[in-house]
Amino acid sequence: MSAQQAGASSYFIPGPSRWPVMAGAALLVTMLGASGWVNGTSWGMPLNMAGLLAVIFVLYRWFGDSIAESEGGKYSARIDVSYRWSMAWFIFSEVMFFAGFFGALFYARSITMPWLSDLDHKVLWPDFAGQWGSIGPAGTVEPFTSMGPFPIPTINTALLLLSGVTLTISHHAMRAGHRMQTAAWLFATIMLGATFMGFQVYEYMHAYSELNLKLTSGIYGSTFFMLTGFHGFHVTLGAIMLSVILYRVLKGHFTAEQHFGFEGAAWYWHFVDVVWLGLYVVVYWL
Numbered sequence: 001m002s003a004q005q006a007g008a009s010s011y012f013i014p015g016p017s018r019w020p021v022m023a024g025a026a027l028l029v030t031m032l033g034a035s036g037w038v039n040g041t042s043w044g045m046p047l048n049m050a051g052l053l054a055v056i057f058v059l060y061r062w063f064g065d066s067i068a069e070s071e072g073g074k075y076s077a078r079i080d081v082s083y084r085w086s087m088a089w090f091i092f093s094e095v096m097f098f099a100g101f102f103g104a105l106f107y108a109r110s111i112t113m114p115w116l117s118d119l120d121h122k123v124l125w126p127d128f129a130g131q132w133g134s135i136g137p138a139g140t141v142e143p144f145t146s147m148g149p150f151p152i153p154t155i156n157t158a159l160l161l162l163s164g165v166t167l168t169i170s171h172h173a174m175r176a177g178h179r180m181q182t183a184a185w186l187f188a189t190i191m192l193g194a195t196f197m198g199f200q201v202y203e204y205m206h207a208y209s210e211l212n213l214k215l216t217s218g219i220y221g222s223t224f225f226m227l228t229g230f231h232g233f234h235v236t237l238g239a240i241m242l243s244v245i246l247y248r249v250l251k252g253h254f255t256a257e258q259h260f261g262f263e264g265a266a267w268y269w270h271f272v273d274v275v276w277l278g279l280y281v282v283v284y285w286l
Helices: 002-008 019-038 044-071 077-116 152-175 180-210 216-251 260-285
Strands: none
Touching: 077 152, 077 216, 077 260, 152 180, 152 216, 152 260, 180 216, 216 260
16 A cells, blocks of 8 residues: 555445456466477467466556556555455465475375385385385386485575565565665565576476486476476566565655555565475475
8 A cells, every 4th residue: 555545544446347357368378378388289388478478468457557546545444454365365375275285295205105015015016115206116207316405405495585584674674664775675585586596497407407307207206396396486476576566666656654565475475485495394305
C-alpha cells in the first residue's frame, strides 16, 4: 500500500478483468508446449516459449493494474489484510507442493529401497543392495555418480543464507525510511540469488557431462532434478519479484509504514531459503 491509502476507508472492489482468463490460457499453452517439447515434437519448444512470453505479458499488465490501484489510493487497511492472507495461503500451497516431492523422496529411499532388497525379493534381484543412489534392481538405468554436498551445494547454501541476511537488513532500512539503503541491500540480495542460479546451472552441466546423472537416471535422478529444479525455478521467480520491488522502491512507491509489496516478496524469499536448507540436508547429505 502507498501513503495515499490513509484516507481510503471503503473496501475497494475492482471491476471485471480479462487477466485471469488470459493467464489461464497462457499457462495452458505453456504446458502443452512443454509436453510436446519433452516428447520430441517440432512444435513443442516454440509453443512453450510463446506461452511463457504470454504469461510474462499477462503478469506484467495484471500486476501493473494492481500497482496503479494501490498508488491511486484505492486500497484501505482491509485490503492490506486480504493481501496478507492471500500471500500466506499462497506460500502454504507452495509448502504443500514441495512436501509432495519430499514425500516421494522419502518413500523411494526409506520404504521402496529396503522393500526391494528384502529376502522376498532376493530371488528376483539377488545382487540388488538397496542402497540409495543405485541404478535400480532391473539394471535398466545407465551407471551414474550421485551428487555430494561439496563444493557447489554448500556454497549455494551460504549464498542463500547470506541473501536472507541482506534482505532483512534491507527491510529494516525500509522501516527506518532509508530508501537508498533499502535499494542497495535489495540489489545485493538479487545478485546473491543470481549467483546461486549460476552455480546451479554449472552443477547441472557437471552432472550431465561428468557424472552421467540425468532426469532419466532412475528414481534418484528424477527426485534430484525435480526437487532442485523446481527450487531453482522458485529462486528465479523470487529474484524477479524482488527486482520488481527494487524498481518500485526506486520509484518511491513505499513508505516506512506501508510496504506490503516489499514484505510479501520477502516472505516468499525466506520461504525459498528454508526449503533449500531442507533440500540441502535431505538430498545432498543423507
